[in-house]
Amino acid sequence: MLKGRAAKGVVWEPYASMARRAGLRVEPCELETCCLLGANAQAEGLFDVIRRAAADSIAEADRVDLQAYASLVNMPYELVRDSVRSYEFLESPDRAVLRRLIGGVRNVVMPDSVVDEAVRD
Known part of the structure; x- marks a missing residue:
């Protein structure tokens, strides 16, 4: 972006702050949950x-x-x-937040039970 090869990008901290300091416009995504710990079923x-x-x-x-x-x-x-x-x-994701984030995609692509099956207590 600094070299003019891209008009937009998505980055997390600290790169968003670095972009702001470099004079680029930064718009926060306001994600409630961005990263979750996951494990393969074999684990x-x-x-x-x-x-x-x-x-x-x-x-x-x-x-x-x-x-x-x-x-x-x-x-x-x-x-x-x-x-x-x-x-x-957070140690555990809020299932209600995950359901809201998944929104319409869950209803079209995934069965209703996907969040409960994917997130263990």
């Missing part, structure tokens, strides 16, 4: 291990040394800090 036996690891990571998110992380990814500390603060990390 069924590891579900609880994966869920615990994700929960532990979320619990530790506010204690992460962002200065060290910024150095690791070679980005300014303020950019990393603001990016991390812009996200809300």
Whole structure:
């Protein structure tokens, strides 16, 4: 986009903030849920291990040394800090939100039970 090869793009933080700082127009998507932890059916036996690891990571998110992380990814500390603060990390997705996001697609392409089958407690 900076080189004029694309008119539009979709990016997550910190790249949206970087684009804004570079003078590009940024329009937030306002997604309630953008990323979910998933596992292949072959990993069924590891579900609880994966869920615990994700929960532990979320619990530790506010204690992460962002200065060290910024150095690791070679980005300014303020950019990393603001990016991390812009996200809300949840252990389990809200099924009602997922149903609303899926909306009409669920009714046309997927059976009504798809969210309940895909999201385990």
